[in-house]
Amino acid sequence: MHDEMHDDAGCAHSTEPGVDVVRALRDALGADIVSLPDEFSGRKHADWSRTPSADPVVLIRPRNTDHVVTAMKICHRYAQPVVTQGGLTGLAGGACMLGGEVAMSLERMSGIESIDTIGATMTVLAGTPLQTVQEAAESAGFMFPLDLGARGSCTIGGNLATNAGGNRVIKYGMMREQVLDLEAVLADGSVVGGLRKMIKNNTGYDLRNLLIGSEGTLAVITRAVLRLRPRPRAVSTAWCGVPDYDSVTTLLREAQSRLPAGVSAFEVMWPGYYDFVLQRLPELRAPLEGRHAFYVLLESSGADPERQSEAFEDFLGEMLETGVIADAALASSEADAAAFWAIRDAPGEYPRLIPGRVSFDVSFSITDVGEAALRCEARLRERWPNATILVYGHLGDGNLHIVVQEPDWPPTTAPEVQAVVYGVTGEMGGSVSAEHGIGLKKLKVLALSRTPAELAAMRAIKAALDPSNLLNPGKVLSR
Structure with a gap:
């Protein structure tokens, strides 16, 4: 590559x-x-x-x-x-x-x-x-x-x-x-x-x-x-299990409109990513029992600790009642919040965990992120059925990270993997670089x-x- x-x-x-x-x-x-x-x-x-x-x-x-x-x-x-x-x-x-x-x-x-x-x-x-x-x-x-x-x-x-x-x-x-x-x-x-x-x-x-x-x-x-x-005087953090992508976007929309302090982070992880990092990094602990279609790290930071904490808990309760959220864990301390964030920050261990990986930093309209992820994974699986495929991102800004790796694949495979993901990005009107720039690596795909x-x-x-x-x-x- x-x-x-x-x-x-x-x-x-x-x-x-x-x-x-x-x-x-x-x-x-x-x-x-x-x-x-x-x-x-x-x-x-x-x-x-x-x-x-x-x-x-x-x-x-x-x-x-x-x-x-x-x-x-x-x-x-x-x-x-x-x-x-x-x-x-x-x-x-x-x-x-x-x-x-x-x-x-x-x-x-x-x-x-x-x-x-x-x-x-x-x-x-x-x-x-x-x-x-x-x-x-x-x-x-x-x-x-x-x-x-x-x-x-x-x-x-x-x-x-x-x-x-x-x-x-x-x-x-x-x-x-x-x-x-x-x-x-x-x-x-x-x-x-x-x-x-x-x-x-x-x-x-x-x-x-x-x-x-x-x-x-x-x-x-x-x-x-x-x-x-x-500086925020109150930070509320929750780890949510969500049943489907429509519920993910509903949770984002409702949190932005109803939480008094708004949303300061909205990180979405697909099951492949979640399972991979918890299996490979024993220091991480699962915030929830059972499996879910999506995992969301929701954070709201504001200036009124008492009002925010109550409003955040009430909001989560209502999302659970309506089925937008299937399960949730509320951070009761800074240590709990740090444990949630440790799962999302696990890509820092990629050099050790996934040598030879091909990584992507792409973005789409929030409406299209779910479909883009589905298309990318389906087309990648057609070619490389045994590959490790990790998908996660900052959904609130449409940024999707995709990491692909298959043990012992030849160096010539990387451009083929890129053709698949960037092909989907181009056909769906996305950006080939959400936050890392073009540099040398993305010169050929900038025109998409x-x-x-x-x-x-x-x-x-x-x-x-x-x-x-x-x-x-x-x-x-x-x-």
């Missing part, structure tokens, strides 16, 4: 870099900032996608925006391609290198510059880990709502570059909804973004939202002003979710901001 996707990115610069650009970078920034190959030998340069990555010609680790500006001006002068890297937790190969590029790691540009408790904002450097931002927000009496399993390693710059989603999109939106402004360095070394702290700012083209989700192909994001949210006119517009934007194709070449768009 990865060799195939690697070949698709033939637009990258493949010529050997001259010694001039290396000397110029080293002279301008010094050995502390610019490391040569023998100085970073053994360092990891690939992300979590298992996409092969070449080693960079030099590694640049800037300490501030001025260092980034200097580096980009020199690379622009010498037509030297650059790949920006954050925590290397991506799943689409977006931070991997094809050969001949400079790696720009923002690991040293980490830290929280300021917290505005009146305006509820936080200004941070792009290399700051997500978990650091979450903890600082909590210490200041707020919450930063973006959350995903790689929280301890992924960085804010990477979250912005991929428009990260995670578990609470249903209430708070994607990463782009958590940002008021950002600072970024363009391919020629120009700096854009004013780090403005207001929500309303209709002053022409929104460069912030253009750069968010561009996967490092349009600019190097260096700083950001993040939105903070009120984008029209020719849209792709042409994207290429025009790339050409306008990076005419020499220096920033993360070969990613997102193929030639």
Whole structure:
């Protein structure tokens, strides 16, 4: 699979870099900032996608925006391609290198510059880990709502570059909804973004939202002003057994309209996933007795503990009475809630549990998710009847994760599996990438979710901001 996707990115610069650009970078920034190959030998340069990555010609680790500006001006002068890297937790190969590029790691540009408790904002450097931002927000009496399993390693710059989603999109939106402004360095070394702290700012083209989700192909994001949210004073969590897909969508609709604090998470797991992780991970315990057609992790977070707890229990009782829910377990403590979430967070164990897996991050309209899952599984079973097929997702935002693995299948099988799932995605008008980006892995299937006119517009934007194709070449768009 990865060799195939690697070949698709033939637009990258493949010529050997001259010694001039290396000397110029080293002279301008010094050995502390610019490391040569023998100085970073053994360092990891690939992300979590298992996409092969070449080693960079030099590694640049800037300490501030001025260092980034200097580096980009020199690379622009010498037509030297650059790949920006954050925590290397991506799943689409977006931070991997094809050969001949400079790696720009923002690991040293980490830290929280300021917290505005009146305006509820936080200004941070792009290399700051997500978990650091979450903890600082909590210490200041707020919450930063973006959350995903790689929280301890992924960085804010990477979250912005991929428009990260995670578990609470249903209430708070994607990463782009958590940002008021950002600072970024363009391919020629120009700096854009004013780090403005207001929500309303209709002053022409929104460069912030253009750069968010561009996967490092349009600019190097260096700083950001993040939105903070009120910290919930009450979190109610339940694990529900649901009899059919219509009941799943009914439960979502009713919870959104009737729970006083709304829905902060709505995670749906098909039985194949649920059975697999409970069998393979003995530390997990089943929240309910018996088997169910679907399992839903329902969470509601708000500001009124007494009213919310009562309303949440009453709501579950009514859903049980009407048959929307077949059975439910209510978390009576943070430990109970953590045990529920541990089942949903089990994909963190996939590298050990399912080597050789083929994973998908697709999305559909909420109405179509059930049918999409059925079609995918049925067509996969026709070809590979003994395969392990795991299906789960953030149903509140239409995001479906599908993982497929069959022991000892040949490497040539992966593209065939992709053809099945992406075929269903295209025919049902879904998205081939819900939250992980395009990177290298999804170049060939992007056209299933984008029209020719849209792709042409994207290429025009790339050409306008990076005419020499220096920033993360070969990613997102193929030639």
